[in-house]
Amino acid sequence: MPRLLIHRLDPASRLVRLMLAEYGVPVTLEDIKPWTRDPALLEINPAASVPILVDEGGLPVVGVLAVLSAIExxxxxxxxAGLIPESPEANAETWRLLDWVLLKLNDEVTRYVIEEKIVKRDRRGGVPDPxxxxxxxxxxxxxxxxxxxxxxTRHWIAGDTMTLADFALAAHLSxxxxxxxxxWETSQETRDWYARIKSRPAFRTLLSDRIAGMPAAKGYADLDF
Known part of the structure; x- marks a missing residue:
């Protein structure tokens, strides 16, 4: 069984978990805190980032794009149908929005929230910057x-069918x-989409996540939120 090194609230790790669950691939999760820069992690990935996919008998696959490619x-x-469309138009739109979420949304929103609320909380004396x-x-x-x-204007983020871009956005928003x-009160269209994707069996693994000492916000695990 493959092993996946993750952090529970890291959106890249969550994206990979969603993809594996959607494809029905059992995996053993290994929780780590990348910011501690553990020597065992640095030996595998000098960048000290997750996710990392370790399959029996193979080399570790490091980084979200490499792991997504390996899973596909x-x-x-x-x-x-898989999560990456075959038609050129749908494929291009999927990758455009993957880029938007993995780079733009992450760089402007998610990484700062994780740093301030999770990483600083884990460091002695660290205080979030309002x-x-x-x-x-x-x-x-x-x-x-x-x-x-x-x-x-569309049923799923990249068009008429669910793609990897939907899972990427769902990972960050989750x-x-x-x-x-x-x-959510001011984002009805996105909320309706999130309710649909949140109800998929693949999402159950994320909804059961809990961080020690930091309970989930109200409605996090509710399908009718």
Missing amino acids: SRYAPDTV SVLRIAKANLVEHMHYFNWLFA SLDYLGDVL
Whole structure:
């Protein structure tokens, strides 16, 4: 059985977990704190980041894009459509929005929230910076406006079918939702989409996550939220 090195609220780790669950691949999860820069982690990945996929007898696959590619090549089902579209138009839109979420949304919102609320909390004497969180929250509002517009014009984020881009966005929003940072009341279109994807069996592994000493925000695990 493959082993996956993760942090429970790391959105890249969550994206990989969703993809594996959707494809029906059992995996052993190994929780780590990348910011501690454990020597065992640095030996595998000098960048000290997750996710890392370790399959028996093979070299570790390091980094979210490499892991996604490995999962698609090794485990994508033959009987149903995978998460990466074949048509050029849908494929291009999927990767465009993957780029938006993995780079733009992460760099402007998620990584700051995780740093301030999770990483600093774990470091002795670390205190969240309210000014950083205010900026991240303002940036999230702008992103949600764009996502609302997309979901008002299409069923899934990249078009008519669910793709890896949906799971990428769901991974980020689920991390932020755990911490209570998503204002669903002003994001009805995105909320409707999130309720649909949140109800998928693949999502159950995320909804059961809990961080010691930091309970999930109200409604995090509720399908009717």
